[in-house]
Amino acid sequence: MKLNLLVVAGDGIGPEVTNEAISVMRLVMSHGGHELAVTEKRIGGIAIDTDGTPLPADTLQAALASDAVFLGAVGGIKWNALPPNTRPEAGLLQLRASLGGFANLRPAFASKELAVNSPLKPDIIDGADILFVRELLGGLYFGAPREWNKDTGEAWNTMRYTRDEIVRVARIAFQLAQKRRKKVTSVDKANVLEVSQLWRATVTEVAKEFPNVALEHQLVDSMAMLLMTSPRNYDVVLTENLFGDILSDESAVITGSLGMLPSATIGGKVNLYEPIHGSAPDIAGKNIANPLGAILTGALVLRHSAGLEAEAVAIETAVLKVLEAGFRTADLARGNTSFNVLGTTQMGQKVRETLTSQLALT
Ligand code: NAD
Numbered sequence: 359m360k361l362n363l364l365v366v367a368g369d370g371i372g373p374e375v376t377n378e379a380i381s382v383m384r385l386v387m388s389h390g391g392h393e394l395a396v397t398e399k400r401i402g403g404i405a406i407d408t409d410g411t412p413l414p415a416d417t418l419q420a421a422l423a424s425d426a427v428f429l430g431a432v433g434g435i436k437w438n439a440l441p442p443n444t445r446p447e448a449g450l451l452q453l454r455a456s457l458g459g460f461a462n463l464r465p466a467f468a469s470k471e472l473a474v475n476s477p478l479k480p481d482i483i484d485g486a487d488i489l490f491v492r493e494l495l496g497g498l499y500f501g502a503p504r505e506w507n508k509d510t511g512e513a514w515n516t517m518r519y520t521r522d523e524i525v526r527v528a529r530i531a532f533q534l535a536q537k538r539r540k541k542v543t544s545v546d547k548a549n550v551l552e553v554s555q556l557w558r559a560t561v562t563e564v565a566k567e568f569p570n571v572a573l574e575h576q577l578v579d580s581m582a583m584l585l586m587t588s589p590r591n592y593d594v595v596l597t598e599n600l601f602g603d604i605l606s607d608e609s610a611v612i613t614g615s616l617g618m619l620p621s622a623t624i625g626g627k628v629n630l631y632e633p634i635h636g637s638a639p640d641i642a643g644k645n646i647a648n649p650l651g652a653i654l655t656g657a658l659v660l661r662h663s664a665g666l667e668a669e670a671v672a673i674e675t676a677v678l679k680v681l682e683a684g685f686r687t688a689d690l691a692r693g694n695t696s697f698n699v700l701g702t703t704q705m706g707q708k709v710r711e712t713l714t715s716q717l718a719l720t
Contacts, residue, residue: 360393361664364424366401366417366453369446370637371702372430374645375652378706379428382676383656385710386669389717397424401453402432402446402637412449418456426663427457427630430652431637446637454494458626460523461530462602463658464490464634465620466609468589471681475614475690478586483612486589489538490609491531492602494623496523497553499599517553519598524560530625531596532568541572541593545581545601557598578605585609610634615689617648620655622662629663631655645701648687650677653709676712680705683712 365380367373380396387394399417406412412432421427432446442448466488473480501516528544535542544561546554558575565573576584578601585592585605589612597605610619616635623630633651641647654677661670681690685708686697700708 359664359666360395361387361659362395362397362423362425363659364417364420364427365396365398365430366421366427367398367430368402368432368637369404369434370431370639370642371635371647372402372432372637374430374642374647374702375633375649376428376430378649378702378709379652379656381706382653382673382709382713383659385713386660386672386717387664387666390666390669392664392666392669401429401449403434403437405449406437406440406444406446412444412446413452418453421453421457421628424628426659427453427628428655428659429453429630429632431633431635433637434639434642454623454630457623457628457630458495459623459630460493460495461527461623461625462490462492462494463534463622463624463662464492464606465654466490466589466606466612468612468614469678469681471678472614472618474694475618475692476612477614478611482587483589486592486612487539488585488589488592488609488612489534489594490602490606491527491534491594491596492606493519493523493527493598495599496520497599517551517598517600519553519556521556521560524557525564526625528561528564528596529567531594532564532571535571535594536568539593540570541574543574543576543581543592543595545576545578545595545597545605547578547601548575549577553598561596581605582608586611615648617651617687617689618654619651620658622655622658624662629659631659631663645703646688647702648689649702649706650687650709653677653706672713672716673709676709676716679712679716680708 367376468483498517501518506513548554657670657673660666691697
């Protein structure tokens with residue numbers, strides 16, 4: 359197969375980690391006789407500097423014409439003084455809205471090798487493997503009316519969902535659970551909120567289409583605690599927008615570093631893939647950024663936009679093997695001298711070497 363990938367590497371460490379991810383994807387795809395056709399465009403601060411806008415029209419056009427979009431990161435101190443709607447981050451929000459993805463997938467995982475990076479006890483998190491499916495276009499962030507009335511000293515937002523918005527994201531959660539451990543935990547606040555009662559009733563209805571997947575409901579407040587005390591109990595966690603924002607960041611603690619986590623936004627015209635971290639201006643240009651979140655994002659591209667599951671698993675396995683062998687970037691080693699600390703490009707190279715010997719065995 360041929361995958362037409364638009365790469366918008368962006369600012370700060372974006373280009374550094376993206377380079378490593380693309381070369382890992384290229385290696386694994388070419389081994390299987392597949393072609394990765396990459397087009398590169400500007401987004402974020404670099405686009406403001408050269409094109410005067412954080413999302414140039416040709417970038418958006420190329421995104422809509424591609425099979426998938428891979429984003430590094432946007433933002434930086436240089437552009438912080440700009441008004442919010444012209445800043446680098448506005449370009450990313452516009453891109454997300456134009457691509458229309460409504461299901462944001464964020465894995466959180468831990469293994470013996472990663473457990474040392476987490477402040478949580480290894481025996482609690484070892485083996486945790488959760489996939490958050492967060493609704494991205496509805497709820498409190500988009501609902502109207504919304505206002506801050508400075509005259510009266512009141513402000514309000516609206517948590518609104520339609521049945522159809524819940525059905526489409528729930529179906530994605532159940533479909534993904536079918537390929538995993540066949541359990542969906544739907545999170546809401548149905549003891550207090552009507553919108554959560556609709557959420558719970560609709561998810562229960564959708565579950566009937568997937569009789570081989572177990573469904574449980576949890577209230578968001580107790581779920582925040584359960585994720586930290588028994589993360590191994592969860593497979594796919596389905597949430598509305600705000601609850602998912604909070605719970606998926608909380609669960610990043612399980613994996614231990616922002617630099618490890620990939621994400622995918624699917625369901626719209628074109629899927630958008632990005633490591634969850636930002637442009638990390640404090641470490642940009644130093645060749646010390648962790649590229650593993652971006653490399654694991656590459657695995658999600660292969661899984662969700664190219665149908666190359668074996669290749670996606672090969673990348674994920676290679677990353678774990680590199681960690682098992684004691685290699686770390688500085689954010690993961692945190693001064694622990696027992697690790698072999700690698701820079702960004704060296705870590706990318708180590709993953710490619712591991713993949714090459716892994717693929718030679720298949
Ligand atoms: P950040 O994720 O860039 O950095 C937070 C901390 O984590 C920093 O100490 C950074 O050095 C570290 N870190 C992040 N990624 C890392 C990696 N791969 N390897 C090693 N360490 C890593 O978040 P921030 O500092 O709040 O934001 C910096 C800029 O990025 C801001 O302009 C912000 O708006 C932007 N941002 C962009 C995105 C995006 O593009 N999706 C997401 C979040 C923040």
